[in-house]
Amino acid sequence: MTKKKSIAIIGGDMRLKYLADILLSKGLPTLCYGNSSMNDTAIITNSLNKIMEESTVLICPIPFSNDQEHIINLESKEDLTIKNFINGLQAHHIVIGGKFPIALKEYCCNKKITHYDLLENESFAINNAIATAEGAIMEAIKSSPVNIHNSKCLVLGYGRCGSVLANRLSNLNGNICILIRREIQAAVASSYGYSYCYEDQLDKRVQESDFIFNTIPTLILKENTLRLVNKDTTIIDIAAFPGGLDYEYVQSAGINAKLCLGIPGKIAPLASARFIYERVERIIYERTDIFLKN
DSSP states (O other), rough: OOOOGGEEEEEEOOHHHHHHHHHHHTOOOOOSSSSSSSSSSSSSSOOOOOHHTTTTEOOOOOSSSSSSBBBOHHHTTTTTTTHHHHHHHHTEEEEEEEOOHHHHHHHHHEEEEEEEEEGHHHHHHHHHHEEEHHHHHHHHHOOOEEEEETTEEEEEEOSSHHHHHHHHHTTTTTTEEEEOSHHHHHHHHHHTTOEOOGGGHHHHHHOOOOOHHHHHHOBBBBBHHHTOOOOOOOOEEOOOOOOBHHHHHHHHTOOOEEEEEOOHHHSSSSHHHHHHHHHHHHHHHHHHTSOOOO
């Protein structure tokens, strides 16, 4: 295989470190930049431009960026920016990652560059939600003076993460209330035995809760609502950066709240890497022009 058929691991967290090891164990030529593999056989390149020149498949972080400017990475590489990445893209590239910035997605569409947002794949997104929910509960248990058992747990949002989280909390005998926005969500929540509330009832529910888990990636808990939080309440925010809380007020008021980003890369990186590999393998081996099946 030629260098141009290599797989690039660009930036990312511990998930992509483990993924590099998996790829190498399968005999796939793998280059790394901004996230050195734990496997000594990985080839470490010295720049973003170099790794993009020598690779076809570009595996990027999930999510791609937290600030819409830099690519997430463990090594503080200055050249790992969205702008540099876009400038280095070529027609033969296949980009794999998660939650692509709008500018990158538009560029790939306009230039007809193949790209896969793994978080748009339902099976992958559910597995990602499982790891996120388990990590969120772990953070809650560590941070709270009370048990989840028989506690009042308020889950803000009822998408993939919210639904998995509610299920796991219920299995720990928590009393679950879901903040919903659509009637269908009310019906589903009720079918599982959860209570629910709408946004105009949020203040009352916040006052009653021992745990609050936010999955909504917009400002949902503002100062006027946060003022009602009990001093022993624990808030775990797993929404995308910058989260769904007024963190300036959280800090000034001493509220027990934590923004938990990239949980799958911290709590279950090997399991998450295996999920990523399953998708990458499908993509690679569907494209026989890249890698021939053994």
